[in-house]
Amino acid sequence: MFQYVEQHYEDADFSYKDWKEAELTRCTFVRCRFIGATLAEVTTTACRFVECDFHGAFLNGSIHTESAFENCSLFEASLFVARFSNCKMTGSDFSKANMDGMTVQEGDWSYTNLKMARLAKQDLRGVRFVEADFTDSDLEKADLRRAVLSRAQLAGAKLKGADLRGAELDGIDFRPVDIRGTVIEAMQAVAFARSYGAKVL
Structure with missing residues (x-):
């Protein structure tokens, strides 16, 4: 040593x-x-x-x-x-x-390339992932509470059972993401709706 x-x-x-x-x-x-x-x-x-x-x-x-x-x-x-x-x-x-x-x-961890990363069940609370690329990554059952995911790329990512409560989700396109079983808060549902083209009033 x-x-x-x-x-x-x-x-x-x-x-x-x-x-x-x-x-x-x-x-x-x-x-x-x-x-x-x-x-x-x-x-x-x-x-x-x-x-x-x-x-x-x-x-x-x-x-x-x-x-x-x-x-x-x-x-x-x-x-x-x-x-x-x-x-x-x-x-x-x-x-x-x-x-x-x-x-x-x-x-x-902003702007990182995490394509196809195996991050299932990881505790990622409070981590900044601004514009990070999670394409085809495994985030199943990951704890992403309070994480900053603004404009992150999540196409093909596995989010089943992931906890997104308190996370910043602005600018994310959720259309190519399987969000079944993902835990979110009521206010975050607005970001999901907007990514599908909904006009939230």
């Missing part, structure tokens, strides 16, 4: 490196490559990753607190039982990532 504190890296290549159980605090990585790297059980605190490539990286059991992953690629990365607490993930791509058992505690 090693510790990095307040380090700054740009265009560095850490591909296939073994950083298991490393502790990173207030570090910044800009356009760095972590392709295939072993980052299992890594702990990051107040770190910032900008346009970094985590293609195929192993982040199983990693813990991230108030860190930022901005416009990063996590294509085919393994995030099994990883934890993100109040992190900023804006613009990052999670295509084909393994997100089983992942924990998300609040934070900003």
Whole structure:
């Protein structure tokens, strides 16, 4: 195990490196490559990753607190039982990532690519997902209470049994979404009606 504190890296290549159980605090990585790297059980605190490539990286059991992953690629990365607490993930791509058992505690996941993500039964309360792409994702029985889903793409998403009470749903087209069994509040029904072209007076 090693510790990095307040380090700054740009265009560095850490591909296939073994950083298991490393502790990173207030570090910044800009356009760095972590392709295939072993980052299992890594702990990051107040770190910032900008346009970094985590293609195929192993982040199983990693813990991230108030860190930022901005416009990063996590294509085919393994995030099994990883934890993100109040992190900023804006613009990052999670295509084909393994997100089983992942924990998300609040934070900003706006503009992320979560197509076909398996997020069933996840506790996603209070998370910002503005304009996130959930196309064909599995959100069955997910807890999305108070989440901000403004203008999110939900075409083909599974929402059966999901709890949307208190969530912000403005600008969503619900026509291609199966909402049977979804829990909503009376006021939210207006957003559903408008997406079907109803004129609510």
